[in-house]
Amino acid sequence: MPYTIKPDQGYDTDVESLDYLKGHVDTGDRWTLNFGPQHPATHTTLRLVLELDGERVARCTPHIGYLHSGFEKLAEHMDYNQYVTIVSRMNYLSPIANDICWHHAVEKLLDIDITPRCKVLRTIMAELARIQDHLLCCGAAALDLGGFTAFLYGFNQRERVYDICDFIAGQRYHPDWTRVGGAMQDLPDEAVFKKMVKRFIDEELAQAIADMENLLMRNRIFIDRVANIGQISKQEAIAWGLSGPCARASGVERDLRKDEPYLCYARNWDGQGAEPVDFKVIVHEDGDAFARFHVRMEEMKQSAHIVRQLIDDIPGGPIDTFADGKMVKPDKKDVYGSIEGLIQHFEIIMSNRGWDTPVAEVYGANETANGELGYYIVADGGPRSFRAHTRPPSFMNYATMARLTEGHLLSDIVAIIGSLNVVAAELDR
């Protein structure tokens, strides 16, 4: 079945209608190529069935689901804290951003306003996660096209973000750091945390971005491979549901940090009239693979700018909203050292206890590195969600794959996949 959607509605992407193909003679001799699911450029498991005319893609049919693991079914059987371990496995390039988004939705459901300290720490971690994701994506965009050095410069510095996650949560890859109304623990040592973050932002990241820009931004070979490839207009980007850097690269001025502000992006986030953090929304007009790459490079600088505003003035006080209440798990020290702590621990852990949620539905979304990540929670009054739907940005972005590739050469496909930054675990859930 070709990927044409109602030709009369103007979204026909039939190969013959593209400007790109002007002057191209259809040989009428088409052949089919199976691309993936095991291929170094498919970033885990993506499969495309390509109908080729010579070397040109006449039809592209993506097949997904090779990594489907039933995350949303699992959500119905895990409580609001346990499910954080699953969400951080969705977009594993920036796992902590998923944690923050999931608990953002849960806190919206329970009407919890988290403490200023927690807001600042979550904002810092969300921005570090964005940098972490973009460093890999920009590096991999070059890697897929043969630029191995730029990839290593980016990948090397991602390790520093893992170190920070390791420091605050005890796990480097899947921190599972947030909890309802707070975090699993306060910072082990605030001075060390500040030092680590500052060193990363001011020295290591700045150097990595400069290196990658020097290698790629004026690199004739790289630009020839990505400029005018996988182009999509603003109107189409909106109609196809693109979000995040992919949409902004087509000129869509949409960023949930500005449109539906949360955490420190909102006005008066500390309850004492604090201004929202200052940053610019990066928008590019071209809408091609190079624009998506360029938007991500610039967004990293904006993220660093946000972190710099917050890192020096982390508010004091508790990180958990209910530090004195019954809603958070007590410190391990209290669990093993006092009877009250032990009782409260079991009050939270036991499957017939936990939160009294409203019988209601909420949708909470964050702007993550890939775009709008949202969770729609249907609560039935118990400690587990009745249904927790994920709005995965990779899924909606990857749906345009057929539209973006048709008419291009086979070798352009890796450039387009790289520029969309599809994460299969989030795509298939």
Added chain:
Amino acid sequence: MPAAKPHKPNLDHPTLKLVKEKFPDTKFKATEYRGQTSLIVAPQDFHEVMRFLRDDERCAYDFLSECFGIDYLNYPAPQPGRFAVVYNLVNTKTADRFFVKVYVDPSLPTDGIEKDPALVIDSVCDLWPSAEWPEREVFDMFGIRFNDHPDMRRILTWEEYPGHPLRKDYPLRGRGEREHFKIVDRSDA
């Protein structure tokens, strides 16, 4: 914890008024919670309402963020039907968000994969091409089909999958699909 007070929805979202003006004879329901408003539409009126929400310049919901299904089997609050499909609409100029829900009730037992004529909704792929994959996912996970969908196939599970896994009567660990997987060898390949 004291019993929570019943929630009183605040239904002054401007879009609700516009929809009511445009379709004076049609019955709608609406809910609101934490500032997010949902409009509940009957399946026969659904496509017209969605077209209005996209094309009317006062609504102008040009961005379909996603759509997904919900199975309300044994849900504590009464619902107009067993399955709901929720559409999450955004106006990219005003950043306004609006939810549209359609409820359908099955006419056949829901433990199989028979084609149920009652579980059909009009597709909105002609209005927003972004609806294509999410609607396929709803079909895959809940068995709700979409009229005029360009490519109504399963998307996450494989084509012969004998169930719709996100239905509430589908067990968490499956019905043995993993153990009784069909093995293809060279003789019948």
